[in-house]
Amino acid sequence: xxxxxxxxxxxxxxNEAISGYEIAKNISHGLxxxxxSITVNDEVWDLQRPITYDAKIKLHKWDDExxxxxxxxxxxxxxxxxxxxxxPGIKLGIGPSIENGFYxxxxxxxxxxxxxxxxxKIEAKMKELAQQKNEYKRRExxxxxxxxxxxxxxxxxxxxxxxxxxxxxxxxYEQGNFTDLCRGPHLPSTxxxxxxxxxxxxxxxxxGDEKRKQLTRVYGxxxxxxxxxxxxxxxxxxxxxxxxxxxxxxLELFTFSQKVGQGLPxxxxxxxxxxxxxxxxxxxxxxxxxxxxxxxPHIGLKELWVTSGHYEKYGKDSFQPISTPTEGEEFLLKPxxxxxxxxxxxxxxxSYKDLPVRYAEFGTxxxxxxxxxxxxxxxxxxxxxxxAHIFCRPDQLxxxxxxxxxxxxxxxxxxxxxxxxxQVSLRDPEDKTKYIGSDENWEKSESAILEAVDEKDLKYNxxxxxxxxxxxxxxxxxxxxxxxxxxxxxxxxxYNLPERFELEYVGADNKKHxxxxxxxxxxxxxERFVAVLIEHTAGKFPLWLTPDQVVxxxxxxxxxxxxxxxxxxxNNCDIRTLIxxxxxxxxxxxxxxxxxxxPYLLIVGQKEVDSETVSVRVxxxxxxxxxxxxxxxxxxxxxxxxxxxxxxIN
RNA sequence: GCCGAUGUAGCUCAGUUGGUCAGAGCAGCUGAUUUGUAAUCAGCAGGUCGGGGGUUCGAAUCCCUCCAUCGGCUCCA
Numbered sequence: 001x002x003x004x005x006x007x008x009x010x011x012x013x014x015n016e017a018i019s020g021y022e023i024a025k026n027i028s029h030g031l032x033x034x035x036x037s038i039t040v041n042d043e044v045w046d047l048q049r050p051i052t053y054d055a056k057i058k059l060h061k062w063d064d065e066x067x068x069x070x071x072x073x074x075x076x077x078x079x080x081x082x083x084x085x086x087x088p089g090i091k092l093g094i095g096p097s098i099e100n101g102f103y104x105x106x107x108x109x110x111x112x113x114x115x116x117x118x119x120x121k122i123e124a125k126m127k128e129l130a131q132q133k134n135e136y137k138r139r140e141x142x143x144x145x146x147x148x149x150x151x152x153x154x155x156x157x158x159x160x161x162x163x164x165x166x167x168x169x170x171x172x173y174e175q176g177n178f179t180d181l182c183r184g185p186h187l188p189s190t191x192x193x194x195x196x197x198x199x200x201x202x203x204x205x206x207x208g209d210e211k212r213k214q215l216t217r218v219y220g221x222x223x224x225x226x227x228x229x230x231x232x233x234x235x236x237x238x239x240x241x242x243x244x245x246x247x248x249x250x251l252e253l254f255t256f257s258q259k260v261g262q263g264l265p266x267x268x269x270x271x272x273x274x275x276x277x278x279x280x281x282x283x284x285x286x287x288x289x290x291x292x293x294x295x296x297p298h299i300g301l302k303e304l305w306v307t308s309g310h311y312e313k314y315g316k317d318s319f320q321p322i323s324t325p326t327e328g329e330e331f332l333l334k335p336x337x338x339x340x341x342x343x344x345x346x347x348x349x350x351s352y353k354d355l356p357v358r359y360a361e362f363g364t365x366x367x368x369x370x371x372x373x374x375x376x377x378x379x380x381x382x383x384x385x386x387x388a389h390i391f392c393r394p395d396q397l398x399x400x401x402x403x404x405x406x407x408x409x410x411x412x413x414x415x416x417x418x419x420x421x422x423q424v425s426l427r428d429p430e431d432k433t434k435y436i437g438s439d440e441n442w443e444k445s446e447s448a449i450l451e452a453v454d455e456k457d458l459k460y461n462x463x464x465x466x467x468x469x470x471x472x473x474x475x476x477x478x479x480x481x482x483x484x485x486x487x488x489x490x491x492x493x494x495y496n497l498p499e500r501f502e503l504e505y506v507g508a509d510n511k512k513h514x515x516x517x518x519x520x521x522x523x524x525x526x527e528r529f530v531a532v533l534i535e536h537t538a539g540k541f542p543l544w545l546t547p548d549q550v551v552x553x554x555x556x557x558x559x560x561x562x563x564x565x566x567x568x569x570x571n572n573c574d575i576r577t578l579i580x581x582x583x584x585x586x587x588x589x590x591x592x593x594x595x596x597x598x599p600y601l602l603i604v605g606q607k608e609v610d611s612e613t614v615s616v617r618v619x620x621x622x623x624x625x626x627x628x629x630x631x632x633x634x635x636x637x638x639x640x641x642x643x644x645x646x647x648x649i650n
Numbered sequence: 651g652c653c654g655a656u657g658u659a660g661c662u663c664a665g666u667u668g669g670u671c672a673g674a675g676c677a678g679c680u681g682a683u684u685u686g687u688a689a690u691c692a693g694c695a696g697g698u699c700g701g702g703g704g705u706u707c708g709a710a711u712c713c714c715u716c717c718a719u720c721g722g723c724u725c726c727a
Contacts, residue, residue: 103722113654202722203653210724214653217722249661258700258718310727317725336727370651370725371718379726468727519727556684583684591688605686615687623687 003054017050021188024059034061037070037185046138046185062224072097074136074187075222080104081178082125087112091155092180093206093215101221105204108216119198130193134176136186143167146181157206195229196222239482244534245376251539251597254377263374263381265527270547275526277545279362282386282522285407291360291388296340298364302330307500308339319368337363338519341389342501350505355515356392356400363387377531384526390518391503397516398448401491405456408476408489408522415533416542419479421459424449426472428465436470437495445493446472470496480536488529489522539597544643549636550577551598553589555605562609566602566629573633594619600636
């Protein structure tokens, strides 16, 4: 008798071994049609694998990660089969499922390349193979058998993988004429794979090691329905339209210059205005939370970074020191603001009563990122952190953490990031030697973070081994309007710098104690945040933030004087207003300004002149009729107030 | 940094068996028009075809090299 416990704790009993697929069929035919994989006692299995003992199970459909994983992993095998058929003699590396789809790394051998032009061929072959409805068959094999199989094939990659596996745990999967070393799980058959798209091709090092051979990585995605593929492709198109590099150019927010250097953004007037508004917004919040603004220079003596330990760790891969005409003097461009802030902390002795001390600075830093790594505003070589360092007593850590989280929440709410989660990065429990600071301190701070996120009711996941060497951290991820995930703000505990800079405060016991330091940047960096904001809003920023709020469009030159009056009136009401008095037809002016994503367009002609009104048009939403000028100004101010008041932005 | 692709006017892009191939649209300027809710018409101007070197009678086009951008990999204090 085998007892199968379902997620709702109901129990089904079977007389003999039974597969996940049979269980699903038992429950309902509809379910059996949709189910893709099964979790058996915390292990994900193939549906057709017999369960021979009592188990807790969960059946996975497309909507579950586990279901998609099996689907895409099976698709990777299908693609490998197709590629083996099309390119005889290729050697397969690894081929996992990823967040959106799957890839396979292959060694094509000398003088063979795959380009975009080959994609249709691969897709067609995959479709042909999928339609054969081949079963994915799992087979447990002895290590020697697996080694023999791949040695005979001359595939050194698989041989290397197998060598590292333990005998008795090795499985092969077969479908059609294709065999692959694989842990599974897989779909019952290729039949379910209906819609196929090869997405891209790129190079990737074998096992991610840049000293080893570079393989060809082919990316693809598949779906159980053609319609789902089409929707996915639409989403990709939409993402392309929202690319911050494209919108940044269209809206004249920022640019790059080859002459200035790669990865060094130039903020244009509109972008600078937007950024400044964001900075002022955060400054105001920080003031409420007891932060003090400080300012520090862009360079510092090399010695500063030797003290902090960063020179040893990153010196070789950073911008190299700046030498002065006097021999022996070396300065570094600052890659971070912390050491400067530590020195600010040290300008006078601190009492335990003074803590926490919170120094904030929009500090511009320079990091030598590898050239291939640069990307728009999200990865640059010069950027401005919305940085602050909190120096506090160990017993204040949790409270300070919660306060920083409040600031992060205010920002996310004000900018309409409704969907966010956090990642708590803790020590690797297996190896505690690579971290600096006492066990006791680590335990205290890790539990402080965990208590803080619990008390703030934040959705989070824990990553062990992801902590920095100097302390645990909390990172915030937001989902944008297209469901893409971005990492923004960060809060990090640091035991290293207070030690290295010998920071102190005098306790109630009149003895010297070491403060704890918190690094935090709710935006992350101004560059990255603006990039994410652009992609989130598609360039349609909230009214309070957008560089230009209103544009006045006179019907003809005869109405320019009145338009000028409207312009001045609104600007006097602190409404950021432009005028478009070009000699163009009104339709043209509307089109151009709609494309500039200015939220309100005011059309003024003879009617409006006579009645002292404006005709209001909302960006993307058409004509709203006319109203008195004063009435319009009140409307705008009310809307801005509604957006800002909840967070006391202004 | 590595693999692959790309680089033509401010923007988007045509233009390769090497020979009126230096083009178009938008933006800009000038003029006409004086306009009522997403593109008025005409004219003008604008590029050492990413930089440098080479092959050739002749190079945007072929080769080498450097730079930058894009897609990945690796990396991200």
